[in-house]
Each structure stands twice: as structure tokens, then as C-alpha cells.
Amino acid sequence: xRVGMLLSRVRVEEKLLFQAFEAHGxxxxxxxxxxxxxxxxxxxxxxxxxxxxxxxxxxxxALAALEQLNAWGVSTVNSAHVAEVCGNKFAxxxxxxxxxxxxxxxxxxxxxxxxxxxxETLGYPAVLKPAVGSWGxxxxxxxxxxxxxxxxxxxAILGSYHHSIFYVQEYIDKPQRDIRTFVVGxxxxxxxxxxxxxxxxxxxxxxxxxxxxxxxxxxxxxLAAARAVGGGVVAIDILERRDGALLVNEVNYTMEFRNxxxxxxxxxxxxxxxxxxxxxxxxx
Numbered sequence: 444x445r446v447g448m449l450l451s452r453v454r455v456e457e458k459l460l461f462q463a464f465e466a467h468g469x470x471x472x473x474x475x476x477x478x479x480x481x482x483x484x485x486x487x488x489x490x491x492x493x494x495x496x497x498x499x500x501x502x503x504x505a506l507a508a509l510e511q512l513n514a515w516g517v518s519t520v521n522s523a524h525v526a527e528v529c530g531n532k533f534a535x536x537x538x539x540x541x542x543x544x545x546x547x548x549x550x551x552x553x554x555x556x557x558x559x560x561x562x563e564t565l566g567y568p569a570v571l572k573p574a575v576g577s578w579g580x581x582x583x584x585x586x587x588x589x590x591x592x593x594x595x596x597x598x599a600i601l602g603s604y605h606h607s608i609f610y611v612q613e614y615i616d617k618p619q620r621d622i623r624t625f626v627v628g629x630x631x632x633x634x635x636x637x638x639x640x641x642x643x644x645x646x647x648x649x650x651x652x653x654x655x656x657x658x659x660x661x662x663x664x665x666l667a668a669a670r671a672v673g674g675g676v677v678a679i680d681i682l683e684r685r686d687g688a689l690l691v692n693e694v695n696y697t698m699e700f701r702n703x704x705x706x707x708x709x710x711x712x713x714x715x716x717x718x719x720x721x722x723x724x725x726x727x
Contacts, residue, residue: 463712494723521675529696542671555595558609622681628718633707
């Protein structure tokens with residue numbers, strides 16, 4: 444089987460995946476997205492791969508490459524559809540709503556003035572997020588109108604295209620933690636609590652990981668969220684209300700997992716590789 448890995452650089456996760464493929468007796472060819480040139484008229488050697496694992500850091504590069512690879516009939520993990528839905532928070536939220544998956548109330552606005560109206564409809568505090576982003580960056584908890592006006596002005600004047608459309612979400616008063624679960628090929632393989640005294644529990648921003656048992660409720664919610672975005676290999680971010688209700692916040696399609704292997708006792712890279720090989724054989 445010929446397997447490729449589309450990447451921007453070799454991080455810990457990519458090293459672990461390479462090692463897992465090697466343990467399965469599979470050689471993997473790294474495909475550096477910084478050097479990649481795609482001839483839209485001819486796939487060339489790329490058309491010979493049975494499956495390509497997408498591990499790019501840059502969402503735009505990942506999505507464009509996956510769209511072209513899938514157009515050529517090359518199997519990828521994840522697919523361009525999953526990347527498109529998960530890479531845009533509006534698309535993710537709409538997919539969750541369409542499938543009846545509980546998610547925080549969210550509003551869409553196009554001007555600072557209408558964004559203020561949306562925020563005040565939800566009530567303070569509220570949350571402003573960029574439509575495209577990762578690692579918990581540029582997410583703002585807005586406590587009052589003065590803060591809202593200041594943040595919206597900065598977004599309107601200094602922001603990129605992605606900040607010109609306002610994603611406004613209700614604030615969930617979570618118990619200083621959230622849950623991340625890992626779904627691989629239609630199975631919830633493990634989960635972690637991410638705990639922090641800071642409002643953001645993202646481990647990239649210092650959140651502490653501990654094992655989260657997969658209850659039937661967490662399993663059902665995780666699988667429903669994965670189905671909503673198109674399946675594959677995804678990480679589900681779940682928020683807990685103070686009353687115990689669970690809400691899916693986001694779904695990640697190029698997930699990091701270095702802090703979750705020892706924490707959960709689950710060999711995440713090996714489980715991912717098992718699924719990738721199933722896709723390469725046409726069994727998934």
C-alpha cells in the first residue's frame with residue numbers, strides 16, 4: 444500500500460504517526476505542503492497513493508490540497524468535506540444544528556452594530572470567535588458593552604477577512620474544565636478533561652489534561668457530532684453546563700493528541716493508523 448502524509452512540519456504527532464505506520468510495516472512518504480505544486484490537469488505521482496493522511500497546520504492549504512486530491516479520486520483522511528465543515532466555525536455549528544446535536548446558541552452578524560445587537564440579545568458575558576482559527580487564539584469573553592465595542596472596532600479595522608463576519612456565541616459557565624473526545628472511524632476511543640483556572644482550557648494555552656471516562660452520554664454525543672461533520676478522525680470539544688447538560692462546542696479535523704496518549708492509556712496514533720489503512724483498502 445502506498446501511503447502519504449501531507450504536512451507542514453514534523454511535530455510530535457507526526458513523529459508518532461510515522462512510528463505507528465512503521466510498526467504496521469508501512470512506509471509513509473512525507474509530502475511537504477510548503478513545497479507542493481499541484482498540476483490541476485495531471486495528478487502525476489500523487490494519483491498513485493492509496494491514501495494520504497492530512498496533517499497540515501495551515502487550514503487553507505489543507506482544504507485546497509484535499510479538494511484537489513479528492514477530485515482526482517485519491518482517498519484522504521480526512522476528506523475535503525470534513526475539513527471544510529470543521530475548518531469554519533459557522534459551518535460546524537450549522538452542521539451540528541442540522542443533526543440535532545446540542546450546541547451553544549450562536550448568532551451571525553456582518554457589522555459591528557449588528558454584532559452588538561447579537562451580543563446583547565444573548566446577554567453579557569458573550570463570546571466572540573474568529574470563524575477560522577485554532578489553539579484557542581483570538582477568542583474573547585465580552586463582559587459588557589464597552590468591551591464589546593472595543594473588540595469589534597479592533598476586528599473591523601485590524602482584522603482579516605475572517606474577522607469581518609462576526610461569530611457571536613452564548614457564554615457557557617463551565618466548571619473550569621471542558622471535555623475533548625477522540626472519534627476514529629465511528630468509535631469514541633478515549634477522552635480527556637482539560638482543566639484550567641483561565642477561561643480557556645486549551646492545552647496549547649496551558650490547560651491540564653486528565654482522563655475522562657467515556658460514559659454512554661459522552662459516547663452518543665461524540666458520535667453524533669462526528670457524523671454531523673462527515674466522520675473520519677476528529678476530536679470533539681464538549682462543554683458542561685453547571686446543571687450537567689453537555690453541549691458540543693467545536694469539532695477538530697487535524698487533531699493534536701500528544702498530551703492524551705499517556706493520560707488515557709489509549710494508543711491514539713495506532714488507532715488512527717488502523718483506520719487510515721482501512722480507508723486505503725477501501726474498507727471504510
